[in-house]
Amino acid sequence: MIGFPIVGDWATFSTRIGLALLAGLLIGFEREWHRKPAGLRTHALVSVGACVYVVLGLILVGEEGGDPSRIIGQVVTGVGFLGAGVIFRQGANIQGLTTAATIWCSAAVGCLLATGLYVEAALASVAILLVNSLLKAIEDRLVKSDHQPKG
Known part of the structure; x- marks a missing residue:
């Protein structure tokens, strides 16, 4: 069982918050780069x-x-609830699921960092x-190849 260390000093607290900010910014940058509705600020704040x-x-x-797991x-x-706010339905299409899932994952990274699990948070x-990024590219190729005219 993993023991959760108490945050007893400002250096530890600052490190954890700073790393959460950095992780949120990196994740948010990818969303911002792809012009998604939740980007840098949202992911940084969530983390x-x-x-x-x-x-x-x-x-x-x-x-x-x-x-402490009750707080998590x-x-x-x-x-x-925050993630639900970025999901939209337009006819048969549903948009924003990946952004909502990414917001949820940003929170998970923040939780990992809060408990001092730095390597796990980085992974x-x-x-x-x-x-x-990578799976989006693969997905795009699969969808594109499905819509190519046959013959």
Whole structure:
């Protein structure tokens, strides 16, 4: 079982918040680059906000006792509502699902950083960027090849 370290000093707190900001900016940059509705600011704020709430939960658990995973669960729920705001339906088409999922993932990275799981957060960030860029390119090629005239 992973022990959640208490954030006892400003250096640790600043490191975690700073890394959450950086991760959110990197993820948001990819969304901004592709002109998606939620970009730099949204992903940075979601990642930092998730980190702050989880750090606060860790501090309170250290002082009062309790279960820090409950705070993480509430972050997931709250960010789900935020993500729902970027999903739109136009006729048979649904848009914004990937952006909503990316917002949700940005929060997860913030939660990882809040608990001091830096390597795991870096790996998750890379995975998010790969899914949004590499898989998008593959998806585009598959769709394009499906619509090519036969013969």
